[in-house]
Amino acid sequence: MLPFADTQFVEATWIMIVKSLVIFAIVFGILPILTVVERKLIGRFQHRYGPNRVGPFGILQPLADVGKLISKESFRPANAVSTLFILGPLLPVLSGVLALAIIPWGNVQDGVGLYGIDVPIGILYFFAVGSIAFYGMLLGGWSSGSKYSLLGAMRSAAQLISYEVSMGLALLGVIMMSGSLSLVDVVEAQGTIWFVIPQFVGFLIFMLAGFAETNRTPFDMPEADAELVQGFMTEYGGMRFGSFLLVEYMEILVVSGIAAAMFLGGWMGPGPGWLDPIWMLAKMFVLVFVFIWVRATLPRLRYDQLMSLGWKVLLPLATLNVLVTAVLVVTT
């Protein structure tokens, strides 16, 4: 019954290369702006200005930050495992960049699909590459040779197994309703109604798990600065530390992108076709704003509380959601 998205749109190789470069360039242009936006917004939430010294409105602050981080010594503790220590920050960057590829910015226009790739396994790809990031944290934390890092790494492992299942189940409802794993097809299926309305429970569970995926408050246990200094990145300095930070923002973008595509109708919006990527970006930024807002407001959960939340609340809820959706899809 389930129609698999069998034939994909095939493009010339040079278009693929140009496309990936453009997406890469745009996203890496957004990332630094995102850091300023977050610091500005949190500043406003906290009755202060946020960065406003470097460049107009502090817009050049990330350049100054990166310049500082690059010029710093790449310190490595004496008892760290050198190769793994260097590999640690690279894996999450890889995972983030790979996950960017499937975010759909628009459908095929003038012979060019406005997305990196449209794979028939779509969302499974997102989970597959998304989980690689945690290897980076685990390896980085473990190989640092520091007890704080080890504890942070352990926490990230515990966190990974607690929410990943519910995250997958939360999306299962959407996949059943759209009948395809491909993100482009999922967005196309939302022509009449955005899935956030019939799949509201799934949306909430996905966003909650998304906070855990991105290590953001209230689930920032792996890097809980109050108890573990900086968790798995305690011993990192310079741009290695910077890339861990960068990945956090990249993951926010990716999770927002997936959520926007799966629940908020992706690029759907009034206006001509060239507006589609703008709509997608706007929806993503609404979700990014939620991420920042929550960070400024909520305290941090304890890691055993996240585990019990993941296993005892989110998982049954997500399962129930899938069950109800399945019954409804079959009967109607």
Next chain:
Amino acid sequence: MAELTQDRATEVMTVNIGPHHPATHGVLRLIVDLEGEVVKDLKPVIGYVHTGIEKSCEDKSYWKVIPFVERMDYVSYFFQMEAYCGAVERLVGLEIPPRAKYLRTIFLELNRIHSHLVWLGTTALDLGAISMLWYCFRERDRILDLFEMAAGQRMHTRYFQVGGVIEDIPLGFEKKLREFIADMPVRVGQYQALLDRNEVFLSRTKGVGIVSRERLLELGVTGPLLRAAGEPWDLRKAFDYLAYPEVDFQIPVGTVGDNYDRYRVRVAEMVESTKIVEQALDLMEEGPFIADDRKYVLPPRSELSTSMESLIHHFKLVTEGFRVEPGEVYYSIESPRGELGCFVLADGSSKPSRVHFRDPSFVNLQAFKDMAVGSYIADMIASLGMLDPILGGVDR
């Protein structure tokens, strides 16, 4: 079997936290034995900010000791001043005028609010609620503005003097203070709206770090920690000092003695303190702000050019200071952290022979092991915040 126990033992990981750690409130070092993330044993190591203040005090004339003692517990400096000045006044039998009593009460209670605000901001920060720090410090700055207005300094004001206060409050102070105490309960309500109805905050604080009332009494713990466990012991009610018998206020007490009760007691105390300030402000009348005893109190500046007597007194007080008959006194007040006592031993000279402070942070820190052992490391940090130790006071 022997091997198994050996393996269990190696699973315990000893972690050194501090003395420089983002969450320890001051330079406190903790040696923590962890099994997984559960705290099995814990040793606080203190002494990193030991500056020998008590010893230095023995080398200063009586009123030059005041700026020293302020710097012990650097968050509740007015309380240190009151404990010391009150002790010396009792030693020499000096009565302070009514206006000074009210002024001291007002500044002590403002300082209590200030101290609790610092506590709330930093403890919420430990729990991950980063914005609370800025909200609390916004109100704290208004208190510091008031201190600056009256004393010229924001921190370590040296406002209290043996015999009263060093200067009267300036014009416009009362208006600003009344605005503040009108705002403060609203602000406290906002803090509660952010934390009290926050499921994450509740699950992080409720049932965490419970120590029984009996155990706290055994350890000599005082202040909000003891009151949170249900013991309504507050020196402002128990003893008769300053204007406290004349104002109407209540002592908030907890029931369980967990971190949530500690939070609630302190937040309620902030509101009670604003009530005390308001009543003291209403009751205060015009009059002298410092005792008129030329043996201990500087003469007014205007008299120096007209009166030979005053000039001599001024010269004697500023150079040698006043002499105190041999004797000793212990005077204790309710600081934001508990019973703050000051012991002064006089030997007849113009310098104290011994000054010793019973600092509540130091005594309360003993209860930390009972609060934290058996809990998660995250809760240990939260409990340390709720304990509210000021390491400057612990080490002195």
